Amino acid sequence: MKTKISLAVLFLLVAVVPISLAQDEPVTITFWHTYNEVSAENQTLVDTLIPMFEAEHPNINVESVPYPYDGFRQALLTSAAGGEGPDLVRLDIIWSPEFAAQGILMNLSEQMPDFQQYADAVFPGPLSTNAYEGAYYGLPLDTNTRVFIYNPAVMPTPPETIDELAAMCESLPEGSFVFSDGGTSGWNLLPWIWSFGGDVTDAEITTATGYVNGEQSVAAIQFLADMLQSGCFSDGFIGSGIDTWGGYFGGTISSMLEGPWLYPTAESQYPDFEIGAALMPAGEGGHISVVGGENVVVSAGTENPEEALEFLRFTQSEAYQLAMSGVGQLTVLNSLLENEYFTNHPYYGVFLEQLQTARARTPHPAYNDIETVLGDAAQLVLRGEMPAQEAMDLAAEEIDALLAGS
Template sequence: MKTKVMLAVLLVMLFVVPVTFAQEPVTITFWHTYNEVSAENQMLTETLIPAFEAAHPEINVESVAYPYDGFRQALLTSAAGGEGPDLVRLDIIWSPEFAAQGILLNLSENMSDFQTFADAVFPGPLSTNAYDGAYYGLPLDTNTRVFIYNPAVMPEAPETIDDLAAMCESLPEGSFLFSDGGTSGWNMLPWIWSFGGDITDPDITTSTGYVNGEQSVAAIQFLTDMVQSGCFSDGYIGSGLDTWGGYFGGTISSMLEGPWFYPTLEQQYPDFEAAAALMPAGDGGHISVVGGENIVVMASSQQQAAALEFLRFTQSDEYQLQMSTVGQLTVLSSLLENEYFTDHPYYGVFLDQLQTAKARTPHPAYNEIETVLSDAAQLALRGEMSAQEAMDLAAEEIDALLAGS
């Protein structure tokens, strides 16, 4: 009888008293292209993700490293199947393309504090996340190219492009004043922008009057004159000249390079003296090109709230400072005043350049636009067309791409 009573009591308690169970943490996946054995990946997986998980015990972060080659296609394939990661470290030139396909979460609409984070980053890197009036990511890391020169043959940096051109007169025989390795946007845009030109109008609706406008044509003409005169190297037009080899060998006086230049300098050429300055200015100012990656949330993510929380963490001083120590330059303008950067031997000039650096045209067809620009510049630099003719041809082809033809 007592046993029956006890069973009855237990049954009553089971229905009356709520039973609670510990909620299992959700897991979000973060795809990126850090090499698995790199310092960046070690910082992410051994320091930063554990710090985030300690502060957010309800969220686990799974880090998945991919090789860069094939990464874009892997993302597109996974998105087409409704699968894939929650977050991605995405090359900035892919962001508009992915946004146009509906693959990325619109942060402008789905992140209530988005503007607070947007206001904290450099405008150039932020602009690479824009598409059709909205933002689909935030900058994660950034870089830009600055003017690297050899003070043994160039005692001071040229303030302007005219100052640089004047140095051709005293160029030692058998050497080049400047060199670069092609005519992609990465190579050509710092000159076009610094001359005051551009590829399209601000709304990215037309190229006519911009890529073939007076300032853009002047930039291409300048480079053509410099290459054909022998003042600048013919690396622009595919000679195969090794710019870094020539620089360290003393036959190339200057080049544009990113912050990755310095670790090579320190490791392989510790006794070589190098100096850095802003891109020489033209009518448009000291303008260089933005590189780097964005962090985005996939529209297919089933854990968007948790993914957004990790995205916020990547914008923190803690995350940005730690990743800067392994070569991932910060996107936060407020950190310009941090002693790590004010005392840093070379980051300062890159951060100064980032204040005016611009992003390559944020458009889904950018890869095709860049090919058109590169081909047109080749025609001019090789002397096969005048700069105006080549840029007129480019304007016509880019307009067709912008129209979706």
């Protein structure tokens, strides 16, 4: 009996001492993201938002760790392998299902008691990118989409439809292009496939056959191939490089699809350039663009779940969302849409309108591979190395295998 009591006392000591220590010494949580080191986003986060949070929570220190976008996915995986991951991550929405499937992310719908309240406050589209097998593994942090950016000096009125865009090829000056994009990632191809009325898979993401190789999807790829062939669209689609913006500001490329980050960067190098913005030209499927953005997630292995969740709640506050919107990170909160900051904003309007119909890239753990298959198939077509139908049939087979594999 005596030993039992002393054991219990010992237990109490062991349990209580660390808590009392924790109250004295602030807990440090780490937040990994890909804001460019010198960007306004990073400055806002580090100089304004984190101090604001720390003032409200004196027991929590937040350490912000920027990563280069290119090495980020890999650094996250290595750190997870070593069990040395960050507490919170700003994660590209296309990686959420994959990281959730890997077991790296905390299941918020289970472990965050007030999750539903936050889930109800955000746009449903961006929220859906956090779902994996019926549970949610994060909350949206910011959102964006690509709209049709044109140069009013050479294209006085933007095309309403894809046909109108194609018709502009007739009056194209020598050595210039009506449209350009860099590469064949889903980010670049999907607005065309969707606007043509096609898709990659069915709505339940069980099969690609009949969708990615369906009539409309194939027509979209064929359309791009024809435009490249005739020299109306630039070969940036099969390239990699930094020239779409160069051509646009240099006057040789009349239009492109781009996100809201175009404006602040253009401001610094081309302050006098007039940028035109409109919805993605419509096809049979409508004016459909692609949703981008990031989620905020908590590591499954975090040692400070309460503190991490507290910061996650802070990212969903109006103060946080407004501050980040001021530096190009579009908000995800329904409640802010009527805020005069947005109603009076010089260029967010068209992005918010485009977001009404924009769609998310296939939310599936194998998205990374699906995108490679789709992009490679499109490359073959755009290079004239394979007929569109044949390439998309092969892609459908491969994507079906990827969908079945998980």
